[in-house]
Amino acid sequence: MKIYELNHVAIHVKDVETSCKFYASVLRLEPIPRPAFTFPGAWFRLGANQELHIIGDRTEAVSSGNRGNHFALKADNLDEWERHFQQLGLEYRPRKMRPDGASQIFLCDPDGHAIELFTEPAE
Numbered sequence: 001m002k003i004y005e006l007n008h009v010a011i012h013v014k015d016v017e018t019s020c021k022f023y024a025s026v027l028r029l030e031p032i033p034r035p036a037f038t039f040p041g042a043w044f045r046l047g048a049n050q051e052l053h054i055i056g057d058r059t060e061a062v063s064s065g066n067r068g069n070h071f072a073l074k075a076d077n078l079d080e081w082e083r084h085f086q087q088l089g090l091e092y093r094p095r096k097m098r099p100d101g102a103s104q105i106f107l108c109d110p111d112g113h114a115i116e117l118f119t120e121p122a123e
Contacts, residue, residue, distance in 0.1 A: 016042055032044060034053075064112050066093065
C-alpha cells in the first residue's frame with residue numbers, strides 16, 4: 001500500500017464567482033475543467049499535478065489562520081508577490097522567516113481561508 005501525492009485541496013466558499021475572481025486575479029491560478037457536479041464549484045491548477053477545488057454554497061463559519069487550518073503554496077519571488085498585493089490594495093501579513101530559513105507571507109481569501117506563500121530556505 002502506498003500514497004503517491006497530494007492530488008487536491010478543497011475549500012468551501014460562500015460565493016463561487018467571487019472566489020474564482022480572487023484565485024484567478026490575486027493568486028494568478030489557472031482555471032481547469034471541472035466535471036458537471038450537481039453543486040456549484042470551480043477547479044484551478046496548483047503547480048504541475050495538484051489542484052484547488054472550490055465548492056460553493058458555504059453557510060458555516062470558516063476557522064482558518066497561519067497557526068491553524070491553512071494551505072501553503074511554494075512561490076517564486078515574494079518581493080513581486082508583495083508588490084502585486086500592494087497594487088491590489090490587498091491585506092496580507094508582512095513577510096517573516098521560518099526557523100529553517102524559508103520566507104513566508106500569509107493572506108486570506110474572501111471567505112477567510114488562510115493561504116501561505118513561501119520560498120525555500122536559501123542554500
